[in-house]
Amino acid sequence: MKRIRLFAAAALILLCGAGTGFRPQKDTIRVATWNVDSGSADLSDQKEFLSGIDADIIGLQEAEEKTARVNGVSVCDTLAEGLFRYAEFFESFPWMDANGLQKGSYGLGVLSKGVLLQDEVWTLPSDEEQDLEPRILTMNKVSYQGKFLYFYNLHLSYEDDQVRAEQLEAVNEILAENSGEYQIVTGDFNIRDLAELDALEGFQAVNTEEAPLETYHGDDWDSKCLDNILYSGNLELVEAEVCPTDTSDHDLLLAEFRFLKKAE
Numbered sequence: 001m002k003r004i005r006l007f008a009a010a011a012l013i014l015l016c017g018a019g020t021g022f023r024p025q026k027d028t029i030r031v032a033t034w035n036v037d038s039g040s041a042d043l044s045d046q047k048e049f050l051s052g053i054d055a056d057i058i059g060l061q062e063a064e065e066k067t068a069r070v071n072g073v074s075v076c077d078t079l080a081e082g083l084f085r086y087a088e089f090f091e092s093f094p095w096m097d098a099n100g101l102q103k104g105s106y107g108l109g110v111l112s113k114g115v116l117l118q119d120e121v122w123t124l125p126s127d128e129e130q131d132l133e134p135r136i137l138t139m140n141k142v143s144y145q146g147k148f149l150y151f152y153n154l155h156l157s158y159e160d161d162q163v164r165a166e167q168l169e170a171v172n173e174i175l176a177e178n179s180g181e182y183q184i185v186t187g188d189f190n191i192r193d194l195a196e197l198d199a200l201e202g203f204q205a206v207n208t209e210e211a212p213l214e215t216y217h218g219d220d221w222d223s224k225c226l227d228n229i230l231y232s233g234n235l236e237l238v239e240a241e242v243c244p245t246d247t248s249d250h251d252l253l254l255a256e257f258r259f260l261k262k263a264e
Helices: 043-051 075-080 161-176 194-199
Strands: 002-006 028-035 057-065 086-096 102-112 115-123 136-144 147-155 182-188 203-205 227-232 235-243 252-259
Touching: 028 147, 028 182, 028 227, 043 075, 057 075, 057 086, 057 147, 057 182, 075 086, 075 102, 086 115, 086 136, 102 115, 102 136, 102 147, 136 161, 147 161, 161 182, 161 194, 182 235, 194 203, 194 227, 227 235, 227 252
Parallel strands: 028 057, 147 182
Antiparallel strands: 002 115, 028 252, 057 102, 086 102, 115 136, 136 147, 182 227, 203 227, 235 252
């Protein structure tokens, strides 16, 4: 498991003019996860959809940075402008052309109204023999309403159940490093069974077997509950909903959480 430490000051983009005026202090935060399926829809349509989503922070999967499929722009910056003060993109792998030249990047992103103070990226386990798509876990420490939230985002492998289990085991070890802090994990988990998420110890899921929320509307995967938000025990789920959209093959999953008192 490769570990890379980055610092947000060099990578974050402050989006001036975003909808970030005064908001009264509150003890809840609205979190979303969305696989945007970059290149499948016009970014302006996706942005219009997001404008109707009252989220404080969003984890994006399948975001692209300056590829031909998105007309050379940054998906994260474009979607964030006017809606979120901060946007950050994390590269999972470079997008190469037929001549072996890099023509942009593919990966994960975060859009946030709260300040992104620092970040970290881990390369998750894979299987070199299968030549699987590289997968990463990202973390942003977020300052929001006077509290610090450790916000993780991921997109796990769909090709191999054992590899995905190893990835979840690695994620569990990483989450334990910030045990006791407010923690949220968003992502497209590509799971076949929601019970796979039991590997993340001490975390509860929004999308569960008891209350399944179907977010994937493609026809190439049996399970439709691929997207999820997991949260630590010092957060309380207030409500959750699926926000349908035809601008991606995934609907957006939105949940509101209440901050509880952290253990001493």
